[in-house]
Amino acid sequence: xxxxxxxxxxxxxxxxxxxxxxxxxxxxxxxxxxxxxxxxxxxxxxxxxxxxxxxxxxxxxxxxxxxxxxxxxxxxxxxxxxxxxxxxxxxxxxxxxxxxxxxxxxxxxxxxxxxxxxxxxxxxxxxxxxxxxxxxxxxxxxxxxxxxxxxxxxxxxxxxxxxxxxxxxxxxxxxxxxxxxxxxxxxxxxxxxxxxxxxxxxxxxxxxxxxxxxxxxxxxxxxxxxxxxxxxxxxxxxxxxxxxxxxxxxxxxxxxxxxxxxxxxxxxxxxxxxxxxxxxxxxxxxxxxxxxxxxxxxxxxxxxxxxxxxxxxxxxxxxxxxxxxxxxxxx
Amino acid sequence: xxxxxxxxxxxxxxxxxxxxxxxxxxxxxxxxxxxxxxxxxxxxxxxxxxxxxxxxxxxxxxxxxxxxxxxxxxxxxxxxxxxxxxxxxxxxxxxxxxxxxxxxxxxxxxxxxxxxxxxxxxxxxxxxxxxxxxxxxxxxxxxxxxxxxxxxxxxxxxxxxxxxxxxxxxxxxxxxxxxxxxxxxxxxxxxxxxxxxxxxxxxxxxxxxxxxxxxxxxxxxxxxxxxxxxxxxxxxxxxxxxxxxxxxxxxxxxxxxxxxxxxxxxxxxxxxxxxxxxxxxxxxxxxxxxxxxxxxxxxxxxxxxxxxxxxxxxxxxxxxxxxxxxxxxxxxxxxxxxxxxxxxxxxxxxxxxxxxxxxxxxxxxxxxxxxxxxxxxxxxxxxxxxxxxxxxxxxxxxxxxxxxxxxxxxxxxxxxxxxxxxxxxxxxxxxxxxxxxxxxxxxxxxxxxxxxxxxxxxxxxxxxxxxxxxxxxxxxxxxxxxxxxxxxxxxxxxxxxx
Numbered sequence: 001x002x003x004x005x006x007x008x009x010x011x012x013x014x015x016x017x018x019x020x021x022x023x024x025x026x027x028x029x030x031x032x033x034x035x036x037x038x039x040x041x042x043x044x045x046x047x048x049x050x051x052x053x054x055x056x057x058x059x060x061x062x063x064x065x066x067x068x069x070x071x072x073x074x075x076x077x078x079x080x081x082x083x084x085x086x087x088x089x090x091x092x093x094x095x096x097x098x099x100x101x102x103x104x105x106x107x108x109x110x111x112x113x114x115x116x117x118x119x120x121x122x123x124x125x126x127x128x129x130x131x132x133x134x135x136x137x138x139x140x141x142x143x144x145x146x147x148x149x150x151x152x153x154x155x156x157x158x159x160x161x162x163x164x165x166x167x168x169x170x171x172x173x174x175x176x177x178x179x180x181x182x183x184x185x186x187x188x189x190x191x192x193x194x195x196x197x198x199x200x201x202x203x204x205x206x207x208x209x210x211x212x213x214x215x216x217x218x219x220x221x222x223x224x225x226x227x228x229x230x231x232x233x234x235x236x237x238x239x240x241x242x243x244x245x246x247x248x249x250x251x252x253x254x255x256x257x258x259x260x261x262x263x264x265x266x267x268x269x270x271x272x273x274x275x276x277x278x279x280x281x282x283x284x285x286x287x288x289x290x291x292x293x294x295x296x297x298x299x300x301x302x303x304x305x306x307x308x309x310x311x312x313x314x315x316x317x318x319x320x321x322x323x324x325x326x327x328x329x330x331x
Numbered sequence: 332x333x334x335x336x337x338x339x340x341x342x343x344x345x346x347x348x349x350x351x352x353x354x355x356x357x358x359x360x361x362x363x364x365x366x367x368x369x370x371x372x373x374x375x376x377x378x379x380x381x382x383x384x385x386x387x388x389x390x391x392x393x394x395x396x397x398x399x400x401x402x403x404x405x406x407x408x409x410x411x412x413x414x415x416x417x418x419x420x421x422x423x424x425x426x427x428x429x430x431x432x433x434x435x436x437x438x439x440x441x442x443x444x445x446x447x448x449x450x451x452x453x454x455x456x457x458x459x460x461x462x463x464x465x466x467x468x469x470x471x472x473x474x475x476x477x478x479x480x481x482x483x484x485x486x487x488x489x490x491x492x493x494x495x496x497x498x499x500x501x502x503x504x505x506x507x508x509x510x511x512x513x514x515x516x517x518x519x520x521x522x523x524x525x526x527x528x529x530x531x532x533x534x535x536x537x538x539x540x541x542x543x544x545x546x547x548x549x550x551x552x553x554x555x556x557x558x559x560x561x562x563x564x565x566x567x568x569x570x571x572x573x574x575x576x577x578x579x580x581x582x583x584x585x586x587x588x589x590x591x592x593x594x595x596x597x598x599x600x601x602x603x604x605x606x607x608x609x610x611x612x613x614x615x616x617x618x619x620x621x622x623x624x625x626x627x628x629x630x631x632x633x634x635x636x637x638x639x640x641x642x643x644x645x646x647x648x649x650x651x652x653x654x655x656x657x658x659x660x661x662x663x664x665x666x667x668x669x670x671x672x673x674x675x676x677x678x679x680x681x682x683x684x685x686x687x688x689x690x691x692x693x694x695x696x697x698x699x700x701x702x703x704x705x706x707x708x709x710x711x712x713x714x715x716x717x718x719x720x721x722x723x724x725x726x727x728x729x730x731x732x733x734x735x736x737x738x739x740x741x742x743x744x745x746x747x748x749x750x751x752x753x754x755x756x757x758x759x760x761x762x763x764x765x766x767x768x769x770x771x772x773x774x775x776x777x778x779x780x781x782x783x784x785x786x787x788x789x790x791x792x793x794x795x796x797x798x799x800x801x802x803x804x805x806x807x808x809x810x811x812x813x814x815x816x817x818x819x820x821x822x823x824x825x826x827x828x829x
Contacts (some may be wrong), residue, residue, distance in 0.1 A: 195692040214658040
């Protein structure tokens with residue numbers, strides 16, 4: 001085996017090649033979907049239609065960014081949609097008191113952060129696997145929302161609160177969309193250009209070795225859970241503002257579509273690898289597919305079948321290709 | 332045993348993988364009733380050979396003969412049906428299953444008529460096999476309740492359940508205590524008497540001389556020599572294996588011993604160790620010897636801040652320090668090269684330079700923003716100094732050999748400019764060449780004024796490298812020897828509680 005070491009090596013080349021090709025592959029599919037959509041419907045290429053379509057996925061996409069980091073660190077959060085609901089309920093109550101938009105927003109962000117803190121503390125202090133903790137808090141947060149609201153709807157939001165979810169920064173560029181672009185840049189920097197990001201990869205690949213290298217693994221993961229909670233709070237602000245109302249069923253089932261985006265983006269569900277660029281492209285891919293199917297009036301259930309098939313297909317293709325490429329067993 | 336025909340022989344066997352020729356025209360003979368030691372550095376092709384002999388790999392060229400007849404082993408099952416079986420260094424067993432289930436996994440015994448599993452029969456057979464190897468284990472016990480040594484016994488029992496004729500022992504003693512090794516020798520002798528041909532792979536020469544009848548030496552995938560054990564000595568074998576002499580493996584250079592750097596006073600842990608007090612001086616290599624389970628690793632991990640519940644005083648350069656996490660230890664100047672290199676030492680998926688930079692990202696990039704350049708430059712100095720073999724430092728650590736991975740771990744710690752470096756089994760599972768390099772480097776470090784603690788279960792290594800040695804037994808320090816008092820007999824007697 002010693003001999004392998006001296007050769008100019010394949011693995012490094014193939015790794016960057018694989019990463020490149022993964023994102024390239026996603027881009028290709030996205031472009032294909034774009035072309036198919038524009039052929040399938042004359043309304044697709046209208047900028048305003050595209051802008052409207054973006055509302056259906058940017059809120060999820062914003063949450064996908066910190067969730068990608070969390071999954072890279074070998075943790076997961078299934079309570080994200082429930083956090084959004086609980087944060088929205090909290091905003092509803094604050095709005096009922098006649099408070100202004102800043103305070104409402106603060107309530108949403110605060111509750112999100114608190115929920116993330118609860119998840120994080122349960123995982124890191126008591127060392128319970130995050131999948132267990134967050135399945136629990138998924139029901140817990142959603143349940144509290146139901147108890148607080150029952151069948152009622154809260155819609156006492158002030159006029160200017162609508163801007164977050166319905167406003168436009170410039171022409172057809174919505175506030176939500178621009179915010180997503182900014183956050184994607186921020187998370188790109190955080191994951192790929194900072195010590196924090198490097199530690200995230202190290203922890204995701206080998207938490208023990210990371211700990212033995214002096215990294216405070218528990219605190220790092222706690223911070224990531226809080227970050228996810230906080231961004232869920234932000235998504236709650238956007239969603240609540242866009243809908244103008246809060247029901248306990250708000251954002252129901254979002255955790256799966258958000259995690260789908262992350263996995264589709266090439267983030268290893270076992271932790272340790274993945275990029276923000278991949279997630280960024282995957283978000284658009286999912287958005288375009290959903291929008292295109294909507295334009296040609298595909299019913300929702302069929303749509304979820306297609307999305308599910310696409311996820312499996314996109315993940316399986318590179319694995320299969322790799323299998324065909326090197327059939328010989330490794331030494 | 333007569334010098335009869337070989338039971339299993341290989342001639343001109345070659346095996347290549349993309350980019351490497353793992354076996355090049357090798358030959359090997361295993362004789363019934365004899366133990367043949369296969370000797371070679373890591374990378375000599377031993378693992379590939381074992382896999383070829385057990386039907387996991389197919390050779391590209393050459394012939395295999397069993398009892399004189401030409402055979403081909405297309406599948407592991409084909410090898411097993413001939414009674415060729417291997418016991419590996421890290422035995423793959425099932426924790427949650429019973430001993431019987433482990434022994435018969437994959438070849439369960441069934442009732443003739445119904446085809447249902449015949450548990451009473453399997454339990455009885457398991458009991459019989461365990462009795463034969465004098466392992467007092469209840470076959471119905473779940474495996475997870477057994478010690479590492481007992482698990483090995485189960486692995487051996489599993490091998491015997493196939494009615495073995497050729498038994499390959501691939502570093503079987505790596506995880507065993509002295510007593511368990513003695514038991515293993517007993518089993519090997521019984522297998523010999525039963526006429527099995529045995530191949531024994533080990534890095535430890537004392538074991539090879541204790542148990543083997545013949546030897547075969549491989550180097551870089553090629554056959555080098557073979558012969559009878561009584562016709563060679565250790566020095567000759569080492570020379571055959573690496574082209575190096577024994578003195579070059581333990582190149583001890585005495586450094587000037589200075590002031591105490593680390594002072595430990597009455598360090599204690601509720602379950603692992605108690606009443607540990609010692610001083611470590613500048614320029615000193617302090618060896619810790621003991622059996623597996625003596626508490627050495629636990630003590631070192633406590634000094635490094637990994638364990639909780641530790642009490643007692645630790646001073647670095649006359650300053651009391653509180654160490655609650657590895658981060659505290661690194662700040663105080665204590666670093667630890669762990670025994671479990673791949674699990675605790677390196678992040679296999681990250682490149683060399685990122686592994687070296689990992690403990691001190693905040694020092695390299697004070698503002699929190701990564702500078703690949705600065706990190707690479709830091710790593711470059713240490714990787715060069717340690718002569719890590721890689722095309723460049725962007726190589727993933729997972730692609731390096733064990734010895735080079737170990738160099739990366741050491742480099743990572745030197746980059747933090749420590750005062751005390753703790754090496755826990757620093758040469759476990761690495762080849763003699765890298766071993767000698769690590770030893771030489773230890774001498775270099777103490778000459779520069781560092782203080783080194785070395786934990787090792789290899790007596791020649793501790794004796795060869797230490798200035799002073801502390802022997803531990805069941806969590807206590809039982810004796811201390813200066814270099815001129817070293818005597819293998821007294822040290823082993825102290826370690827076994829004598």
